[in-house]
Amino acid sequence: MHTQVGIVGAGPAGLLLSQLLDLNGIDNVVLERQTAVYVQGRIRAGVLEAGTVALAGQAQCDARMIREGLAHTGTEFCFDGTRHRIDFDGLTGKSVLVYGQTELTKDLMAARAARGATIIYEAEDVALHDVDRDKPRLTWRKDGEPHTLTCDFIAGCDGFHGVSRQAIPDSVLRVYEKTFPFAWAGMLADTRPVSDELIYINHEDGFSLCSMRSTTRSRYYLQCPVDDDVANWSDDRFWTELSRRLPAESRDGLETGPSLEKSVTPLRSFVAEPMRHGRLFLAGDAAHIVPPTGAKGLNLAASDVHYLSQALIGYFRNNRVDLIDSYSATCLHRVWKAQRFSNWLTGLMHLYPENGDFGRPPAACGTRLHRRFPRGADSPRGKLCRATVSNRGCQRSI
Numbered sequence: 001m002h003t004q005v006g007i008v009g010a011g012p013a014g015l016l017l018s019q020l021l022d023l024n025g026i027d028n029v030v031l032e033r034q035t036a037v038y039v040q041g042r043i044r045a046g047v048l049e050a051g052t053v054a055l056a057g058q059a060q061c062d063a064r065m066i067r068e069g070l071a072h073t074g075t076e077f078c079f080d081g082t083r084h085r086i087d088f089d090g091l092t093g094k095s096v097l098v099y100g101q102t103e104l105t106k107d108l109m110a111a112r113a114a115r116g117a118t119i120i121y122e123a124e125d126v127a128l129h130d131v132d133r134d135k136p137r138l139t140w141r142k143d144g145e146p147h148t149l150t151c152d153f154i155a156g157c158d159g160f161h162g163v164s165r166q167a168i169p170d171s172v173l174r175v176y177e178k179t180f181p182f183a184w185a186g187m188l189a190d191t192r193p194v195s196d197e198l199i200y201i202n203h204e205d206g207f208s209l210c211s212m213r214s215t216t217r218s219r220y221y222l223q224c225p226v227d228d229d230v231a232n233w234s235d236d237r238f239w240t241e242l243s244r245r246l247p248a249e250s251r252d253g254l255e256t257g258p259s260l261e262k263s264v265t266p267l268r269s270f271v272a273e274p275m276r277h278g279r280l281f282l283a284g285d286a287a288h289i290v291p292p293t294g295a296k297g298l299n300l301a302a303s304d305v306h307y308l309s310q311a312l313i314g315y316f317r318n319n320r321v322d323l324i325d326s327y328s329a330t331c332l333h334r335v336w337k338a339q340r341f342s343n344w345l346t347g348l349m350h351l352y353p354e355n356g357d358f359g360r361p362p363a364a365c366g367t368r369l370h371r372r373f374p375r376g377a378d379s380p381r382g383k384l385c386r387a388t389v390s391n392r393g394c395q396r397s398i
């Protein structure tokens with residue numbers, strides 16, 4: 001069996017790439033380790049930037065998101081109980097669309113099925129071979145039977161835990177990684193969101209985020225210890241803690257109810273370079289992970305897919321190799337910008353346990369300060385030290 005592009009992974013990156021290539025007459029096959037039901041059931045990101053929505057339009061799978069997604073023209077940041085709105089639309093002329101990755105995945109699966117796509121679910125032991133030769137191969141087992149697919153190119157869209165990245169030799173692959181000293185406890189519930197827009201909250205007991213998937217489905221997060229267990233978070237405990245961290249005027253509006261899903265997710269930054277080796281391309285989480293604070297993960301994956309689809313269309317239609325050659329550098333330029341932004345926002349909003357009382361927001365020590373300062377050890381604004389205040393026996397510079 002032969003295909004032009006073998007795609008490993010049927011997450012949003014793999015499915016979107018498959019659809020865009022197919023619409024441009026490029027034959028492809030997707031191999032996915034899990035079942036379709038499992039892939040559809042994963043609760044992940046939910047904020048689509050304008051570029052991602054535009055790409056979904058090109059992929060002819062944006063009808064439902066346009067109908068059901070919630071256009072947000074801004075977001076709120078809360079410090080010391082005071083809310084500050086950032087007007088995306090006024091400042092940039094752009095807004096974001098709140099629409100769950102789960103729903104996007106369903107739309108992509110439906111669009112692929114409508115075009116008779118070849119997606120092989122429950123493909124076991126997927127392996128990549130000869131990625132730096134002319135005819136790379138994919139092998140796998142399905143129902144115990146071995147299979148082989150030769151390809152012109154392979155797209156590794158198999159997420160952080162996938163196998164594609166491992167096909168790049170150690171002598172070539174460079175990995176950058178940082179783990180954060182906290183995690184996010186997340187809860188999904190069919191309750192009315194506490195606010196029409198997202199609220200990012202900097203609280204003396206840790207960050208929290210009020211998000212949503214629709215006008216009737218809320219998604220909330222609480223900063224928690226890095227080694228926390230989801231079993232420690234009963235629904236009651238989650239709602240009580242969330243309520244405590246909310247700005248006072250929002251507490252009465254918090255609608256509670258049984259959780260649909262709960263999780264504890266450690267935060268990580270990760271970049272693998274290069275994103276192309278021979279005839280293998282990496283896209284999405286296979287090449288990079290950002291802490292979720294900036295809502296960049298899914299949008300970066302979509303951006304990779306945009307550049308990769310353009311490179312492959314250029315190659316198969318016009319024999320162009322320039323976009324293939326520049327793919328890695330083009331993507332990494334954007335990836336590193338998103339890493340810097342996500343790290344900065346994470347530092348600004350979270351409590352860093354290793355900083356102890358020194359790192360707690362000033363209000364926690366009974367003093368209101370005029371200027372906030374981020375607690376991230378490596379925050380770009382960490383050097384904003386001017387005055388010194390003293391209270392409860394501790395001294396700190398601001």
Ligand code: APR
Pocket residue numbers: 008009010011012013014031032033034039044045101123126157158159160161162163283284285286290296297298299301
């Ligand atoms: N063989 C086949 N498929 C695999 C393998 C493997 N060895 N390993 C992983 N996969 C599949 C996973 O089961 C999953 O369905 O690859 C898919 C990868 O999907 P995602 O993890 O969702 O990654 P991606 O498509 O890059 O999506 C972008 O950015 O920040 C995030 O939330 C965001 O998950 C989203 C991601």
